[in-house]
Amino acid sequence: MSFFREEFAAQWPAVRVRFGVGVRHDLVAEIKQLDCRRALILTTPEQAHVAEEFAGLCGDYAAGIFTRARMHTPVAISEEAAAYARDIEADCLVAIGGGSTTGLGKAIALRTDLPQIVVPTTYAGSEATAILGQTEDGVKTTLTSAKVQPEVILYDAELVRTLPVPMTVTSALNAIAHAAEGLYAQNRTPLTSLMAVEGMRAFRDALPRVLDNPDDLRARAETLYSAWLCGTVLGQVGMALHHKLCHTLGGGFDLPHAETHAVVLPHAIAYNAVAARDELRPVAELFGHDEPGMALHRFALSVNAPMALDGLGLKESDLDRAADLAAKNPYWNPRPVERDAIRRLLQAAWAGDPPVA
Numbered sequence: 367m368s369f370f371r372e373e374f375a376a377q378w379p380a381v382r383v384r385f386g387v388g389v390r391h392d393l394v395a396e397i398k399q400l401d402c403r404r405a406l407i408l409t410t411p412e413q414a415h416v417a418e419e420f421a422g423l424c425g426d427y428a429a430g431i432f433t434r435a436r437m438h439t440p441v442a443i444s445e446e447a448a449a450y451a452r453d454i455e456a457d458c459l460v461a462i463g464g465g466s467t468t469g470l471g472k473a474i475a476l477r478t479d480l481p482q483i484v485v486p487t488t489y490a491g492s493e494a495t496a497i498l499g500q501t502e503d504g505v506k507t508t509l510t511s512a513k514v515q516p517e518v519i520l521y522d523a524e525l526v527r528t529l530p531v532p533m534t535v536t537s538a539l540n541a542i543a544h545a546a547e548g549l550y551a552q553n554r555t556p557l558t559s560l561m562a563v564e565g566m567r568a569f570r571d572a573l574p575r576v577l578d579n580p581d582d583l584r585a586r587a588e589t590l591y592s593a594w595l596c597g598t599v600l601g602q603v604g605m606a607l608h609h610k611l612c613h614t615l616g617g618g619f620d621l622p623h624a625e626t627h628a629v630v631l632p633h634a635i636a637y638n639a640v641a642a643r644d645e646l647r648p649v650a651e652l653f654g655h656d657e658p659g660m661a662l663h664r665f666a667l668s669v670n671a672p673m674a675l676d677g678l679g680l681k682e683s684d685l686d687r688a689a690d691l692a693a694k695n696p697y698w699n700p701r702p703v704e705r706d707a708i709r710r711l712l713q714a715a716w717a718g719d720p721p722v723a
Contacts, residue, residue: 491597
């Protein structure tokens with residue numbers, strides 16, 4: 367199957383990407399290459415010890431540490447972190463972690479224009495994009511700006527070797543969602559479709575090996591490669607219903623980010639396969655079922671992913687409001703976003719039932 371299109375436009379940001387076991391030890395060289403000397407190191411509270419480790423790696427190039435990154439990037443914390451960056455006269459940012467820390471780094475960069483080095487410890491993929499999602503007053507909004515595109519990404523398999531297996535699974539499915547929706551994006555290109563398929567294929571092959579042996583560095587490195595490919599797709603094309611639903615559930619009901627993506631993905635893909643069957647054929651072929659949504663559902667079951675929004679803290683009484691929010695100001699989608707159909711989708715996702723079109 368060729369991904370040729372008669373018309374398309376592609377523009378790629380200038381991002382330095384390095385892969386390698388132990389590449390984090392070259393951090394000072396990367397800071398110097400940016401002509402910087404005062405790095406602000408960012409993590410979540412749970413990874414504060416990692417911030418200390420990286421401060422040691424940076425030595426005199428570490429200007430400070432901020433360890434209050436939070437899921438969904440609350441604006442109040444971003445403002446506080448940006449003020450701290452100015453106070454310590456930081457000239458670059460080093461974000462170590464998943465989407466929460468990467469999001470904080472982007473939010474600071476938006477406010478300060480500081481260059482960013484991102485060292486991922488999950489498969490979120492947001493490090494490869496110029497997209498920032500921020501939450502304020504219970505509403506999550508997104509923006510795209512060259513100011514938030516990280517300049518350097520360092521992928522070190524040693525940093526994901528200890529990623530707990532449940533988080534490994536949900537983070538990987540979060541990344542697969544970028545690729546799956548990229549296949550039917552309005553502004554997809556042959557290159558983004560090729561990267562989407564390769565990213566999903568690599569996850570399909572490597573993720574079970576990681577689950578068999580979480581210490582397998584080659585398998586971990588391949589999953590990081592997959593995450594980079596899927597994240598790059600996310601950074602190049604527009605997302606649709608799946609991401610709208612997850613932003614609604616995350617920002618409006620404070621559901622965990624990766625787990626929500628993992629649960630919603632098969633349902634959103636099943637919904638859109640009605641209108642984008644040809645575009646989603648690679649998903650069906652890769653994951654071994656004629657129906658793309660069911661193919662992803664079966665793969666999620668095989669890797670012991672969470673299957674129900676009920677288990678993530680969403681109440682059944684919240685489903686009507688969630689459907690209303692999701693149908694309001696929808697993203698472009700290959701199939702019309704109809705409120706009642708979305709309500710049925712959310713009911714199945716809440717209960718953990720197989721996806722229905």
